[in-house]
Amino acid sequence: MSDAAETLFERIVAGEIPSDVVFEDEVTFAFRDLNPQAAVHVLVVPKKRYRNVGELAAADPGLLAAVVATAKTVAELEGILESGYRVVFNTDADAGQTVFHVHAHVLGGEQLGFFGSHAP
């Protein structure tokens, strides 16, 4: 994984790379995924970078709670709180994590398919 990929979301949070921002507060930042996998696909990151959700949980459980709370706020803002949504933290290689700045995928806006299956 290149350094550029490791710092990509920090650069998006800093506004150095443009993004479609959905929500921001003091500690979290939410923006639309460039390659959406559902009708609604928003990424939520803590502004402070941790490699993955396990590291975030160990280092700062309050910040993890803030990320999950922002995921709910995103669902409210996107109008999918009642219809339902999925929150996914891909973690390391087998899960397909490509950006090593922990991020929650917030997915919804349509009936979602199965997940957790073998790669095609």
Ligand code: 5GP
């Ligand atoms: P991961 O595979 O690490 O769980 O998810 C990384 C996500 O970041 C992917 O869904 C990918 O589409 C998204 N992504 C990668 N680069 C960019 C970018 O420059 N801007 C935005 N908005 N999303 C990106």
